[in-house]
Amino acid sequence: MAELRLYHQPGGCSRVTLAALEHVGAAYEDRLVDLASGEQHSAEFLAINPRGKIPALVVDGELIAENAAILLWIHHRWPDAGLLPASSGLDATRQLADLFWLSSFWHPTVRAIRMPIRWTTGAPEPVQERGSLLLAEPLARMDRLLCGQTWWFGESWSICDVYFCWICGIAEGGGYPLEGMKGIVLHRQRTMAHPAFRQAILREQAALARGQE
């Protein structure tokens, strides 16, 4: 079995990666990277991931960067664990497109709301405002979808649910009001009650407790 080590930050997008590892039952080590103090820019961390980002997964000494690329790798190593519904064909391509959408649209857009200084050297408010405008229509669309179906892909849970749940949490943390969106609110509750999510939170808490020793 491969030796796995995940670099993460509690509450960061690496929560999705943790949930994936927990869901498939992988044995792995985890290491905290303190983004608040800029540890991602330290020489030690850049030696692991020169791009200075988490999540970063090291597999037998080799780095896999980018959340969605890690999720897909886990899915292919544990094909029967149900991390994603499709493994081949046009459905798998559509699923891949969903991951690109989450990573290239949703994530950078909620970043504008929650961490506007990542997109500007000036005042944060106009970037936050723009982020909220970009989000409004796709969020309303997702809300309608999730009013009619339980999970992102319909009947069965997948890691896209955790990714989207994390994204909604970041938007809300940045002040975007979600209360009125019944489909999204209930979807978040369902996702947070799912074992993979709960175990990811426990793992984050354990890492923090270790860090304080």
Next chain:
Amino acid sequence: MTHHLKLFHAYTACTRVTLTALEHVGAVYDDELLDMARGEHRAPEFLAVNSQGKVPSLLVDGALLTENGAILRWLDSEYPKAGLFPRTVSDIEYARQTGDLFWLSSGWHPYARAVKVPSLWTTGDIAPVRERGTQLVTGVVRQLEQRLAGQDWWYGSDWSIIDTYLWWACVNAEIGGFDLSAFGGIADWRARNEAHPSLVRALAREQAALQRKRSEYA
């Protein structure tokens, strides 16, 4: 099996990468250029194709595929011998390539957008967004320059579609005012990219679509 393919694209957009991939694999395809300045990507005709109003949108036997990275991977699986990506020997190596695609779509592309179209990231003054975009692009351009120090292409001795994707992001940042002149490795690599037959054909195809569009207006 051959599919009926139709690509919706836009002038100078990230669809240059998709066009290059289609040309490279030798696919037969229809294409339609949308005039974004006239809001054609928000018109009901196109929203009926892709409700998100984004390009690239590829119709495969009438079914919609979106997201550049996903389309590139799909073309690679349909035309495995065409060499869009170098063959990999392990699932880790494959995952690293996929990671490069995600890096481009979630990093390079939004960063270049901050430089070229900063108004997409702000309702206010664009100067501080362009400044931040310039910092972000500088970070990734340096990584590219470093990698090209010892090799001709991103993956070494052979071209891949990742080179075209990176080329597009660099050129777009430059159109937005980013100064690439300090990066000598990138200048040489850029010239190699621009001489690559698949990109040359893609740009000719884009130009032809633009001419068709202009004659529609005339």
